[in-house]
Amino acid sequence: MNYILIDKFACQEIVQNSFFQNLGFLPAREIISLIKGDHGTLPGLSSKFTTAGLILTKENSLPSEDVVVLDLEHLRLTDSLNDNEVLVSLQKTLRFCMKHWDGLALSSSELYIKGSTKAVVFPLPFFANGNSFRITIEREPNARRLSKRTSGRYLLVYKSGRSEGDGVSEEASLTNFKKAYEDYSSLQNAVKNASPLPQTNPSIESINVTTLQTSNQIKIPEQGFDRWMHLLTDEQKNFVNSDWSVPHRLEGPAGTGKTLCLVLKAINILKHSINENSSHKALFVVPSDELAASIKDRFLGNGYGEYVTDTINEYLEKSQSITVITLQKLCAQLLNYDVSESELLDRDSVESKNTQLLYLDQIVSDIKSKDLPVLSSHLSPEFFNFLNSEDDWTIAHLLRHEVSIVIKGRANGQIDIYKSIPALEYGLPAKSQADKEYIFSKFQTYQNLLEQSNQYDIDDIVISAIGQLDTPIWRRRRQQLGFDSIYIDEVHHFNLNEISILHYLTKSPALVPISYGIDRSQAVGDIGWSDIEFQDALAGDADGKATINPVSAIFRSSTQIIELAFCVTTSGANLFTNFENPLASATETFTAEEEKKSAKPCVTYILDDEEIALQTYKQVDQMARSLQVSKSGVLVVIFDEQILSNVVEVWKKSNKAFKQLDRRGDFSAVDDANKAGCTIVSAPEFVGGLEFSGVILVGCDKGRLPQNAGASDFGKAYLNYRAHNNLYVAITRAKYRVEFIVNKNRGISEILRRAIEMKLLDDCKN
Structure with missing residues (x-):
């Protein structure tokens, strides 16, 4: 098969039908089979095979005058791309065609080449095969001849690869295009001379379209099994x-x-x-x-x-x-x-662990103020330096893990068993028996605090x-x-x-x-x-x-958001050996209509922290208007406790309507915000499990994400690890838009530096 010709109505069906967006669905796999030269059946489309290729039109519709031809002999997508990349490339190309026919603005991955009749689409996200892979399109193939024979707008997709080729002087081969044009003209004449197409009940067609659009709304549970x-x-x-x-x-x-x-x-x-x-x-x-x-x-x-x-x-x-x-x-x-x-400690398992941290943070404070002056000769140099130089909150996190998993879980609270257990590779750096004896004494202090308050922790x-x-x-x-x-x-x-x-x-x-x-x-x-x-x-x-x-x-996030989240997780993947990146083979399932709402993540730089509260609320309003959603569809995540407190205080004083999350995945607070039509603000630890149209991230600055507090190598690695995870969770709450507000004097967090270099973050246009 040398060509596939797709008319405008068939293009529209392919880019709008959710089942064509991902290889997890049979129709998407069928269209890949057609590109490979095999026969397949596509729902909602009519397939006519000719001696040289295939013509796709929409069922029960007259053929459109606007057409795109894929020259498979020269395009050869399947030679260098896997099936998923071929599907993405096809979708992006057809979406460009729809924009071209409808006179819509192009995205940053699409461009018309000045001084020529060519256009180029860069279909693949950076993590698939690099962002240099391109598909070249001739916007006026055989222009002189076609202008005399048809008023239709024909496009020819004739080349793919990573080189620029001959640039504006490049000439596309028209052999297969001419075959496709002649075959399509014959089809159009046959349809015109045939009996009228049966009339389709508009209500049924509307229901069909609604069904296909709904298939992408994974967040709606009320569907029926x-x-x-x-x-x-x-x-x-x-x-x-x-x-x-x-x-x-x-x-x-x-x-x-x-x-x-x-x-x-x-x-x-x-x-x-x-x-x-x-x-x-x-x-x-x-x-x-x-x-x-x-x-x-x-x-x-x-x-x-x-x-x-x-x-x-x-x-x-x-x-x-x-x-x-x-x-x-x-x-x-x-x-x-x-x-x-x-x-x-709390009925909620997650909150119970947070309460554990408060007890252990108190113990760490006592270690720093009372014990350290007399411990230098008793503990190993590595462990003493860790306690002496590391941030209290970091030590509390690591001590919680040691108490819960090692002492209570593996050692059953017995010191002799605990002393025989090898130290975790990423646990407290306890190098000697004296180190472990000291840690066990802090465990006993923690248990005494629980007994004094007559409480039991989750472990x-x-x-x-x-x-x-x-x-x-x-x-x-x-x-x-x-x-x-x-x-x-x-x-x-x-x-x-x-x-x-x-x-x-x-x-x-x-x-x-x-x-x-x-x-x-x-x-x-x-x-x-x-x-x-x-x-x-x-x-x-x-x-x-x-x-x-x-x-x-x-199903939740756009391509741009997935790319940003992947960049964040990739930059932190080497922190711990047990890390697995779930985004390595992830693909989005957005239709063309959903893609129109999406935009590349961007950053707004401010000069003073005092601007944050009002700037954040301004961007919430702008994002909600742009997406045509209530303010409750926009989540604000603040990565610094002091900034969060200041924002809440300023918003209260200026009578701004908002809801603050104080528990992880607080669906009741989200429901209240939806009813009131107000925005939601939260620390990153509480946003897991939620979904919003857009997310605004505040405090992703150097020294704040991750905190500068980590002094030891492991303390820094642990804080870095948590920062990557928190940022990943916050970013992936968004469906269409992600925006950052960063203090320009501090600069953006190093975690996002690679995203800047990969051009995954733009400056916001406020």
């Missing part, structure tokens, strides 16, 4: 339909629909059990109360709310049920409420619950009281202690019917976490490893 199955990518379908009785890991970056897939898999199993009239008890574990409420709403919106329970004992009354619960509440219920809510609760489950009584009752299947969302927020309890809750120790979603780029809580230890903690004595199902189709 059967409708969702039609809209999922193949990767997602494979996970939803996979065997529930074996461990299954769903991994992918933010915005790939991991939570939705976990819910649909649970619904799929419940649906099958209901149809078979068989009993099935499921457990859905989440890290926060807000996420639990959101998950329950998804079951309700998809018609299975009656099967959702709040307690693990409530399921005894139903043949089919799913208990949606936080890990902390689950453990409290397993302990038969021996621990009241007032004795928990105490989990380990105690495991103790009650790892008994002959539970092993005998496990078959009756255990769960048939278990689902864990955002597993990257749990540590090894928390994960370890779950394999005790299945009906059989030999089976691990556990499915879980993970985004390693968001995992900031357990720096020593490795896949081997995680697998051992999850599976217990069961044989076999979890099936890994990566998902790569990103």
